[in-house]
Amino acid sequence: MAKFVVIGERIHCISPTIKKAMEEMNPEPIIKRAKEQIEAGATYIDVNIGPAEKNGPELMKWAVKTIQEACNNVPLALDTSNRAAIEAGISVYDRTNGKPIVNSADAGDRIENIDLAAANDAIVIALCSKAGVPSDNDERMVYCQELLERGMNEGMDPSDMWFDPLFLVIKGMQDKQMAVLDFIGQLSDMGLNSTGGLSNVSNGTPKYIRPILDAATVAMAMCRGLTSAIMNPCDARVMETIKASDIIKNNFLYADSFLEI
Amino acid sequence: MAFTRKAQTYSSSINEVTIGTGDKAVTIGGSNVMPLYSFDAPLKNKIAIGAEITDSGVDRTLPGIASYYEGADTIAEIAKRASEMPGADFVALALNGADPNGENRPVEECVEIAKQVSDAIDVPLVITGSRNVEKDTALFSSIAEALQGKNVLLVSAKEENYKTVAASAIMAYGNKISAESAVDINLAKQLNVLLSQMGINPESYVMNVGSAAAGYGYDYVASTLDRVKDAALAQNDAMLQMPIITPVSQETWAVKESIVSEEDYPDWGSRESRGVDMEVCTAAAVIAGGSDAVILRHPQSIAAISGMIADLM
Incomplete structure (x- = not known):
């Protein structure tokens, strides 16, 4: 079995430092936080830009390039509800050290992110939920099957679908x-x-x-x-x-x- | 439905390590498939074979060795002859006489012998020590200095002396070392971690994970080699991606099958052919297990193993 994959979550627009850096497109705080996480043992770095309705694609492109160029093309999880921003991020993404991760799809409104991942040869985090928290494991499994079927129909390798319980x-x-x-x-x-x-x-x-x-x-x-x-x-x-x-x-x-x- | 073969290649690969200098330098390692799986992907470098000589010459009680080295009397002549052996890629000088519990040849004399050997050959030189930790520490440091820049491979640094040996051999004088772990896979990895924490470049050292003659605990060697290659390739463990050198001859020529005389054991037949058989079958096994270089003694063994490698590459 492969080693456990740690996806570092600390580049998140909820953090005031990161939020400010993203607003100003100031690379230093973001690069610093990426490097800290890599140093600590993260394999992937999650890049959460929030919904970024105004400038999502531009911001994600900038973030992907900024982090990968400064950190030896560390693989990234592109984390936003803004689909155009994920696509824009993938368009400038360097795959040397791993495929991009689309974070995330679910069995509800965000199921089309599976198609997005499939079309871009990306990994997708597939939440086993539709709206709110599933009531039991039967419900989780129904969503899991829906997601899996969707991905396989789109030609995805099941190993590229990382299911989130x-x-x-x-x-x-x-x-x-x-x-x-x-x-x-x-x-x-x-x-x-x-x-x-x-x-x-x-x-x-x-x-x-x-x-x-x-x-x-x-x-x-x-x-x-x-x-x-x-x-x-x-x-x-x-x-x-x-x-x-x-x-x-x-x-x-x-x-x-x-x-x- | 037609069978579609899927090549089992890995995104990780064994490090490449070069020994010697010039046209005849030898590079080992580099492959990204299981040992000898040339049907999955071409093997990056040929498995290398070393012709072993010792500080006191060669064993002329064996007719095959005596005839091959006939007329070669000085250590330089012997080394030159070894370097010309068909199938051999490098010369391996075993400083057995340095052992304090044996002949206890002084460091200065060993260094002189190593220099004579190095000067006599144009192929890479591998030097194995006395297997006494204290003596080898002093020996390897002095030899590394005397052969600065020759890119020789010193076999082996151990847990007790890796710091000194690596600092002098690699950092100060630009030679290579192997890290020895005696069939202890956790120690094999640990030594590599410690060397990397010293800042040693992974292209500067190889592993000697231990050997045993076939039938003398070889199953432990086999499982060690399997686990090392699995970690290196399937688990992409950078701390086990060093190529492996196995000094086969010192094990196989020291077991009963290779020692007892035909007079004492008439049913067993010629001692020489028994010794060659032990050497060939052990070498074939360690190569199949993942050894990237082997050290052998008998010209017949070297011919057999080099033929096997050529057929399987």
Whole structure:
């Protein structure tokens, strides 16, 4: 099995620093944050520009070029509800180190992003939801099948569809956690790749608790077959847990210095 | 429906490492397919064979070796003859006499021998040490200095001395080393990590993951080689993408089959042909497992293995 893929989530327009940098098209703060995440062990960098209704295509093109040129063509996840912006980003994207990821499609309004990914030979994150949180795993599986069918009809390799089970917040949806893990197991049994917004689980908990919950969740999810997560790679505790879990899963050969590489 | 063959190539590949200088320099590694899977993609470089000589010459009790080296008496003449052996790509000088528990040849003498050998040949030179960590540390540092810029390969640095050996051999004098891990795959990777953390360029070292004669624990070598190649290619583990050199002869000529005389074991037949058989079957096995270079002793073994490689490339 391949190593777990960490998609660094820290270039996000919710962050005031990043929001300002995107407004001003100031490369330094964005490059700095990309480099920090790569240094910390991220494979992919997520670029969330928000809806960017005004200048989406222009902004995404600029962001893709800025980050890839400064960071040895690091592979990117293009994260926006603005489809034109994703297409524009892919048009200037360098594939040397990996295909672009379209973040994201779902079984509802955003299902056409599957077609977009297929047409551009990209990976797509496919949310197993339609509108709101699915009530159970049967519902999740229906959406998963819809998405999979759509992708395969469009000629996608199923390995390029990374299914997102939707991690749920522990504080409020504690009783649903095992169901999400079970669903990851179902995806894995089907041989499918999976990813998701890991830190959702610890939303609203005290700051010192978050890494503990995130780390436990990722370890349990990797045990069930999770192949990737969208997360903060600068969280050392979670990264160590992922590296150790990769060792236990025999995805990566043990050496005494395994945490350093 | 017609069968469509899918080539099993990988996006990762084994590093290329060059030893020697000039026209006869040899590059090993570079492939992006499982060992010898030339039907999946052309192998980037030929598997290299070294002709082994020692600091005290060659074993003339074996008629095949005695006749090949006939008339070559000084170490320089022997080295020259070895460098001309059909099928051999480099000369491997084994400084067995340096062992403190044996002849204990002083470092200065070993350096002198290494220089004479180096001066006598135009093919790359690989030097194997005494296998005593302390002695080899001093030996490799002095040889690296004396043969600065010759791009020789020193076999091997171990966990106990890799820092000193890498600092002098590679960083100070521009030679190459192999990192030895004695059939311990986790140590093999760890040594590569430590060397890379020293800032050593991955094109400056190879691995010696250990060897054993066929029938003497070879199954451990086989599983180690398999796991290394799987990690290097299928898991794209940069810390295991170094090419592998295996000193085969030192193992195979030290086991009972290659030592006991025909007088003592008349049913076993000629000692020389037994030794060659052990050397050939072990070498073939490590090459099939992923070794990018082997060191062999007998001209007949070298002919057999070079023929095998040519047929499979």
